[in-house]
Amino acid sequence: MESKAVVNAIPPYGYIIANEKWRGSVLVQGFKGNVKIIFEEHLGVVDFHLSDKSCILYVSESDIVAGNAYKRKIVRFRNANSSLQGIIVVEKTRLSEQYFSPLQKFVVLELGLNLLPVLNPMEASQLIYQLVHGESKENPFRRKSISRLLDPVVLALVQQIPGVGKVKALALLQRYYSIHQLSQASASDLEPIVGQATAQHIWGFFHKPL
DNA sequence: AATAATCATCG
DNA sequence: CGATGATTATT
Numbered sequence: 001m002e003s004k005a006v007v008n009a010i011p012p013y014g015y016i017i018a019n020e021k022w023r024g025s026v027l028v029q030g031f032k033g034n035v036k037i038i039f040e041e042h043l044g045v046v047d048f049h050l051s052d053k054s055c056i057l058y059v060s061e062s063d064i065v066a067g068n069a070y071k072r073k074i075v076r077f078r079n080a081n082s083s084l085q086g087i088i089v090v091e092k093t094r095l096s097e098q099y100f101s102p103l104q105k106f107v108v109l110e111l112g113l114n115l116l117p118v119l120n121p122m123e124a125s126q127l128i129y130q131l132v133h134g135e136s137k138e139n140p141f142r143r144k145s146i147s148r149l150l151d152p153v154v155l156a157l158v159q160q161i162p163g164v165g166k167v168k169a170l171a172l173l174q175r176y177y178s179i180h181q182l183s184q185a186s187a188s189d190l191e192p193i194v195g196q197a198t199a200q201h202i203w204g205f206f207h208k209p210l
Numbered sequence: 211a212a213t214a215a216t217c218a219t220c221g
Numbered sequence: 222c223g224a225t226g227a228t229t230a231t232t
Binding site: 163194195196197198 | 230
């Protein structure tokens with residue numbers, strides 16, 4: 001909100017509005033190249049705003065390992081930015097690996113946000129930089145660059161559903177561009193794509209209690 | 211309903 | 222990758 005005036009003053013190429021708390025961090029130092037970085041105090045729970053109208057929440061290794069506090073943060077992040085493309089960047093390391101699946105289910109399935117795993121802040125830096133920089137050059141690439149990065153993750157998750165392997169996962173993603181959309185589909189919607197039995201399995205996966 | 215083709219899953 | 226059991230399509 002307070003950053004609107006700042007945003008409008010920015011040239012038309014890619015920019016990143018970073019939460020003040022990241023100033024001087026390894027992650028921000030990695031934004032080398034043709035990207036404008038602005039530091040903003042009042043970003044709330046958001047860590048980065050990107051010029052393609054997406055915003056990022058960064059979940060570090062220690063955030064995850066510490067416990068479930070990050071869930072509240074993610075929910076606030078989601079509610080505060082429903083009009084923007086919400087992306088959670090999470091450190092998936094040797095230490096945090098075991099917590100990744102629950103987080104993935106929570107973020108992607110329950111909240112409908114995008115999840116990008118990275119190994120460390122440096123990798124996150126490159127990733128975010130590419131999201132912004134790729135978008136600034138030519139618009140048609142923007143969706144692609146995002147979905148290219150997302151596809152492997154989404155695909156892997158869809159294949160966790162019983163009865164869904166490589167072929168059916170791909171077939172599903174032709175019609176449903178995100179897990180969130182897929183989760184909204186009814187069994188009868190799914191049936192022409194994967195058949196009756198698997199359609200039931202998929203619906204059950206999303207709607208049946210744990 | 212029976213068979214053939216396709217797919218998921220597991221070692 | 223190949224075998225096997227399950228699901229889907231074809232007739």
